[in-house]
Structure formats: structure tokens, C-alpha cells
Amino acid sequence: MEEMKDEILEYVIDEYIEDEDDEITYDTPLISSGIVDSFSMVSLKRFLEAKYQISIPDEKASPEAFDTVNSIVVLVKEFIG
Amino acid sequence: MGYSDKVREMYKEQIKGIHDAGIFKQERFIHSAQAADIEVEFPTGSSLKKVINMCANNYLGLSSHPEVVKAAHEGLDSRGYGMSSVRFICGTQDIHNELEKKVTEFLGTEDTILFPSCMDANAGVFEAILTEEDVMISDRLVHASIIDGIRLCGAMHDTFKHSNMGHLEKKLILHADKRLKVVITDGVFSMDGDTAKLDEIVELCDKYDAMVFVDDSHASGFIGKTGRGTHEHCGVFGKIDIITTTFGKALGGASGGCVSGRKELVEMCRQKARPYLFSNTMAPVIVAGILKVLDILSKSTERRDKLEANTKYWRKGLTEAGFILKEGNTPIVPVMLFNAKLSQDISKDLYDEGIYAIGFFFPVVAKGQARIRTQISAGHEIHHLDKALDAFTKIGKKYDILGKTKQEIIEMYGL
Structure with a gap:
């Protein structure tokens, strides 16, 4: 669980943060704060599917479910089983 | 009545919000032709002020060039004012065809199709050539019209950090399973004035089997040794699959745009691009003016x-x-x-x-x-x-x- 949180956080920082001074945590809102726009959710979804060998249906990949690293972990765990 | 006082108040409130946010846009009326020296009425109702224009896209100073104006007059006299038709019904004159051939030659591509604007070209091109099986990978700072075109297309969309080739490569690997991949960038980015690394983009696209799309609106006519655009500047002339550009900036500044590139992709636009199919043909007077612009630029740098x-x-x-x-x-x-x-x-x-x-x-x-x-x-x-x-x-x-x-x-x- 902790390992997964760190992997996802690392990906989000690498993928979306342009300014190195910006700090984000497991609870930082990503979509509602504008750090990740709805366009860019695609790569996040694809990353999760490839990394954890899962398939997330589009209707489950909502902005709410993707809004924080913590909520993403909950979503991924649902599909890992 | 649908447009009730309540509805009017709602919009007034929204407009006030735009004012309050300090982003209300106001037009300034120019009482002269577009040039370095212009006469402006601003604020509205004030007397005219002579100013030096430092914010036009009139890069080559051709917007009011006497030869271009003369050619436009001749086009107006010989081919009339309007065509009252879309291209494929009865809106294509010989000069539309001639202009498409001249643009193809100028940009070093295989074929060209005219659009009412480059905004329309960008809005129509992706939907015409891509499907749900494909992916579009765009630079994060591409022009708003490209974003609109991407939204209208059913293909998957992803982005890469501005001009970050390492990040682009990661995305090309991530989407390796897609039928078609198109990498999308501006040639020159309009807000920062920086140039895309087209040579590196072409190399990566060759390696990962992706097509290259460039919007060269802020480059066509003056970037590169003979002004052909960013692809000439970066040494990849002839290697770009799709170029969109405008005639509304350096190339005379009137209006119109185009998709220029691989023959089959242009043909797909002619068959399927909605802004081409459902909007009027370019006015003959403008086509005649652009032909003269290309003539001037082909003779001398x-x-x-x-x-x-x-x-x-x-x-x-x-x-x-x-x-x-x-x-x-x-x-x-x-x-x-x-x-x-x-x-x-x-x-x-x-x-x-x-x-x-x-x-x-x-x-x-x-x-x-x-x-x-x-x-x-x-x-x-x-x-x-x-x-x-x-x-x-x-x-x-x-x-x-x-x-x-x-x-x-x-x-x-x-x-």
C-alpha cells in the first residue's frame, strides 16, 4: 500500500509538476486544483493500467476518483482485488 | 419570452465577473490600413492617435503592400466578390486550385487544401484522419485552436511537457500499442516566441513510427533561410506529415488557412473535414492577394x-x-x-x-x-x-x- 502510494506520487510529480518548487502530498487535490487537467488524466489512467496490470472502466475514471494520490490508490486497489 | 430579465441579469453578472477578474477584452478601432504606423481611436469616441504598431502579426509587412492590394483588385474585377457556395458544390475557381498548388510547392509538401481559417483547419483535420484506435500526443503549449480540434476528435489524447523530448519519448513508448500516433506541436509558439525542436521530433517519430503535425502559423513566410517555415529552419523540409498554417499573419494577413501534407491525408480532409465541407469557400479577392504574396516571397528573401x-x-x-x-x-x-x-x-x-x-x-x-x-x-x-x-x-x-x-x-x- 505504502509502496503503491509512493509510486503513484512519484509518477504524478514527474508527469505534471513543471516547477520544482511546487510540493504535493498524498492529499493534494490534483484535478480540482488544476494541477492535472481532464485531458491529462488519460496518461495517468494508462500508467496505472500498465503498472498494476488492471483495466479501469472509463466510468470509474472520474475526476473525483483521480483527485488525490490517496483516492487513486483506493481506486486501483478495487481493481487489483 | 425566453430571454427574460432573469436571463439577461445572469449574463450581465457573468460579464461583470469578466470585468472584475480584469480580463475583459476591448477592441480598439483602427482608422487606417494595417501597417507600422496606424491611427487608432481608443478609448472609443476619443480623437485619433498616431501610434507605432508593435503587436500585429504582420511579420513581413505585406498586409497593405501595393502589389498585393493591386493583385487583390484585379482578382475582384476578374473573379467577382463572392462565390455563394462551399468548395465542393460550386465554390472552386481555377485560382483556388492554383493557390493550393503554389502553397504545396512553397511548403515542400505533397498536397494542400484551403480552409476559411487556420482555426478551421485545426478544428477539422484530426477528426478527418483519426479514429478511436489512434492517439494524439501534443505539446502542452499548443495553440487553443489545436486543443479545440483535439476535443472534436474521438482519438485518445495525451500531452508532453513543453519541448521536452525525453517526456515525448516516454509518451511514444506508453502509446506504442495504438494504430496511429500523431505528435502535435506549434512550429513557433505564439506567446513565448520559441521554436519547436522539429529535428528531434522528426527523429523520435521515425524511431517510434509516429506522424508529425506542425502548426506553422507564426513561421510560414519568414522562418528558415528562404522563409518556408520551422521545418526549413530545423533541416527537416519535406519530412513533416501535416502542416497547418494561416494566410492571416505574414502571408498577407487577410484570412484563410490550410492543411498541407501527405496526399492521402489532404484527400481525407477534402472528403471529411467539417469546416471545409460546411463553410464557404475563400473569397476570390483574398485568393488573388495570397497568390501575389507567394509570388513576391518566391522571388526574393x-x-x-x-x-x-x-x-x-x-x-x-x-x-x-x-x-x-x-x-x-x-x-x-x-x-x-x-x-x-x-x-x-x-x-x-x-x-x-x-x-x-x-x-x-x-x-x-x-x-x-x-x-x-x-x-x-x-x-x-x-x-x-x-x-x-x-x-x-x-x-x-x-x-x-x-x-x-x-x-x-x-x-x-x-x-
């Missing part, structure tokens, strides 16, 4: 050479005066001020000095990146640039920002 020299003079002058500029070598020269209000105040003071240059701030550019965007033209003479440099220096001194670092300006004015 004098205008783009003058633009290059003017740009160097302007950049050197501003740098020596102590302003912070965005690095680059295009005629888009952003003077960085960082603070939104400062950019608006300086723009206003410059106008009072007879210099027309606009301040841009969030959301048009990133937060804390407010600037005055200046645009140089081959229509500028050295005396125009000297007068503008004097005005910038005077106003720069007034705000005590000359020779100051970014941090010092932010400390004085905030972000």
Missing part, C-alpha cells in the same frame, strides 16, 4: 531578411536598455514583467507615448509570467524601432525595472 535584421536590432536594444526578454530568435519578443498589473500599466503608458503593445497575463500565459509581447515586422524601419526603444526605456525607468533581475521585479511589484 529580402523581406524575411529585413525582418531578421529588425528582430536582432530590437532584441539588442531592449537587452541593452536592461529589460528581461524571453530567449529566442523569432520576431515574437516578449518583455517579461511577471506582475499582471505592471504589464497593464506599462502597456497603457507606452500607448500614451505612441507605442501600441499589449500586456498579456494569466490565463493567457502562466501565472507570474505576465509580459508585454512585442512583434517585429519587415514593415518597421529603424526609426520606428528607435522611437519604440526610447519609449520602452522611458517607461522602464519610470517603474525602475531596468537592469533588475526577475526576483527584484517580483519583490517590487509582487506576482
